[in-house]
Amino acid sequence: MTDKLTGAAGRQYVADAIRHALRSGDLVPGQRLVENDLVESYGTTRGAVREALQDLAAEEIVEIIPRRGARVRVVSVEEAVQITECRSALEQLCAAHAAERASDAQRAELGRIGKDMTRAVSDGAWDVYSGLNQRLHELVIEASGQEVARRHLDRLNGRMVRFQFRLAQRPGRPAQSLPQHLAIIDAILNTDPSAAARAAAAHLDDVIQQLQAPTDTAAKKARH
Amino acid sequence: MTDKLTGAAGRQYVADAIRHALRSGDLVPGQRLVENDLVESYGTTRGAVREALQDLAAEEIVEIIPRRGARVRVVSVEEAVQITECRSALEQLCAAHAAERASDAQRAELGRIGKDMTRAVSDGAWDVYSGLNQRLHELVIEASGQEVARRHLDRLNGRMVRFQFRLAQRPGRPAQSLPQHLAIIDAILNTDPSAAARAAAAHLDDVIQQLQAPTDTAAKKARH
DNA sequence: CAAGACAGGATTGTTGACAAGATGTGTCGA
DNA sequence: TCGACACATCTTGTCAACAATCCTGTCTTG
Numbered sequence: 001m002t003d004k005l006t007g008a009a010g011r012q013y014v015a016d017a018i019r020h021a022l023r024s025g026d027l028v029p030g031q032r033l034v035e036n037d038l039v040e041s042y043g044t045t046r047g048a049v050r051e052a053l054q055d056l057a058a059e060e061i062v063e064i065i066p067r068r069g070a071r072v073r074v075v076s077v078e079e080a081v082q083i084t085e086c087r088s089a090l091e092q093l094c095a096a097h098a099a100e101r102a103s104d105a106q107r108a109e110l111g112r113i114g115k116d117m118t119r120a121v122s123d124g125a126w127d128v129y130s131g132l133n134q135r136l137h138e139l140v141i142e143a144s145g146q147e148v149a150r151r152h153l154d155r156l157n158g159r160m161v162r163f164q165f166r167l168a169q170r171p172g173r174p175a176q177s178l179p180q181h182l183a184i185i186d187a188i189l190n191t192d193p194s195a196a197a198r199a200a201a202a203h204l205d206d207v208i209q210q211l212q213a214p215t216d217t218a219a220k221k222a223r224h
Numbered sequence: 225m226t227d228k229l230t231g232a233a234g235r236q237y238v239a240d241a242i243r244h245a246l247r248s249g250d251l252v253p254g255q256r257l258v259e260n261d262l263v264e265s266y267g268t269t270r271g272a273v274r275e276a277l278q279d280l281a282a283e284e285i286v287e288i289i290p291r292r293g294a295r296v297r298v299v300s301v302e303e304a305v306q307i308t309e310c311r312s313a314l315e316q317l318c319a320a321h322a323a324e325r326a327s328d329a330q331r332a333e334l335g336r337i338g339k340d341m342t343r344a345v346s347d348g349a350w351d352v353y354s355g356l357n358q359r360l361h362e363l364v365i366e367a368s369g370q371e372v373a374r375r376h377l378d379r380l381n382g383r384m385v386r387f388q389f390r391l392a393q394r395p396g397r398p399a400q401s402l403p404q405h406l407a408i409i410d411a412i413l414n415t416d417p418s419a420a421a422r423a424a425a426a427h428l429d430d431v432i433q434q435l436q437a438p439t440d441t442a443a444k445k446a447r448h
Numbered sequence: 449c450a451a452g453a454c455a456g457g458a459t460t461g462t463t464g465a466c467a468a469g470a471t472g473t474g475t476c477g478a
Numbered sequence: 479t480c481g482a483c484a485c486a487t488c489t490t491g492t493c494a495a496c497a498a499t500c501c502t503g504t505c506t507t508g
Contacts, residue, residue: 006461006462006463007461007462008290008461034488034489034490035489035490036488036489036490045462045463046463046464046490047461047462047463048462050490050491051278054275054278055282058279058282060375066232066469066490066491067468067469067470067489067490067491068469068470068471068489068490069470069489069490079371079372082370082371082372082373083372085317085370085372085373086314086317086370086372086373086376088317089313089314089316089317089373090310090313090314092313093309093310093312093313146306146309146310147303147306148303148306148307148309148310148380149306149309149310149313151284152310152376152379152380155376156372156376230491230492230493231491231492232491258458258459258460259459259460260458260459260460269492269493269494270460270493270494271491271492271493272492274460274461290460290461291459291460291461291498291499291500292459292460292499292500292501293459293460293500
């Protein structure tokens with residue numbers, strides 16, 4: 001049905017498809033990515049697949065070993081912590097700038113997100129909360145006008161999908177992060193840059209603690 | 225004389241050569257990079273050149289427009305400021321960590337650099353100072369153990385070469401930045417993370433001010 | 449003289465085949 | 479049973495030619 005996606009279009013398509021497959025768990029870390037298999041799966045050419053893999057390697061999502069092919073890069077917990085520390089540094093910057101220069105429309109949306117988040121938590125609507133969470137971070141970056149930081153944060157987040165997935169599913173996690181998110185929103189709405197930066201830092205410090213906390217299997221036993 | 229550099233080796237070689245050409249001013253922003261020319265200049269194959277250009281595009285050093293080729297990306301002053309703000313955020317992180325976990329050898333080298341810098345300024349040895357400056361930033365990052373931040377800082381710095389070049393040549397600049405550098409060193413030697421972060425922030429805030437200050441000697445007509 | 453059409457050359461994009469290296473398998477000997 | 483070795487297969491790397499597109503200068507036409 002689809003014509004063969006060739007060249008630049010196919011390249012983008014394959015890269016996105018692999019990113020998505022990682023998010024949804026169809027690809028697991030360490031898995032080999034054989035060029036011919038991808039060509040058949042996605043109906044493109046080898047050239048497109050090859051360039052897509054190069055792109056993903058530049059984002060450090062996959063790892064290419066010469067003459068041995070590409071595999072999904074595994075990120076250790078230590079690395080996830082470092083990534084989150086970098087996110088923290090950059091999001092503090094964005095939050096501070098957002099507090100200073102968010103537009104009225106952006107402030108309005110921030111307020112709405114805060115209310116919706118609160119309701120989502122009390123309703124136990126975890127998936128809704130997760131979506132709002134993502135939108136919040138996105139909006140803060142957008143409002144900051146920091147295009148350079150945005151690029152780098154995208155890159156950092158691209159490597160964290162697996163961990164974010166795990167974190168979001170912990171019981172009680174939304175209730176714990178809600179006040180932190182509200183604090184960020186408040187600081188921005190109050191046009192208080194340093195408070196916004198502090199709130200962002202506090203939130204991500206907490207994420208780091210969660211990352212370092214007992215892993216999922218052990219977590220169940222650690223829980224009361 | 226040299227055999228034709230082929231494949232992965234040529235790719236690395238060409239990318240490095242272009243990076244170097246940018247540093248030394250052989251390539252100016254906006255300049256076109258024609259594949260065949262590069263093939264002849266560096267004695268490689270078109271495939272290697274093409275992949276090298278892809279790498280540089282991923283680093284946002286060059287810009288590739290489909291069917292029109294690659295050119296050296298121009299960075300506006302606003303973008304340079306944003307880049308430096310990101311550097312600031314990440315170097316604060318690194319400075320703080322370095323203060324906590326620098327090894328004895330690293331602390332010793334830091335102290336040495338401080339002394340050498342002071343001497344270089346009083347001697348008016350600008351090129352020596354510039355080298356020490358670079359080594360200092362490198363060492364702080366190294367001592368922090370933040371590999372992820374390191375990658376991103378490398379990327380950010382790769383885009384700043386032109387501006388760094390301009391800044392370093394301003395008269396009186398070394399004398400101005402020396403105390404800031406010494407403050408960073410002192411804070412790390414005193415194992416004071418928050419002071420180290422503050423010192424790094426102060427230094428980079430100053431760099432930002434310099435960037436925004438009187439734009440270079442009369443904008444030479446940016447030729448297209 | 450201005451605007452547009454057009455041809456020729458220059459430049460990038462794509463393909464397919466082949467070469468080189470890596471992996472897996474089966475056999476043989478100890 | 480285990481390891482060493484040769485062979486078959488799979489996979490990636492490389493290249494050269496071809497195709498598609500863009501740019502430039504010239505010429506025509508009103």
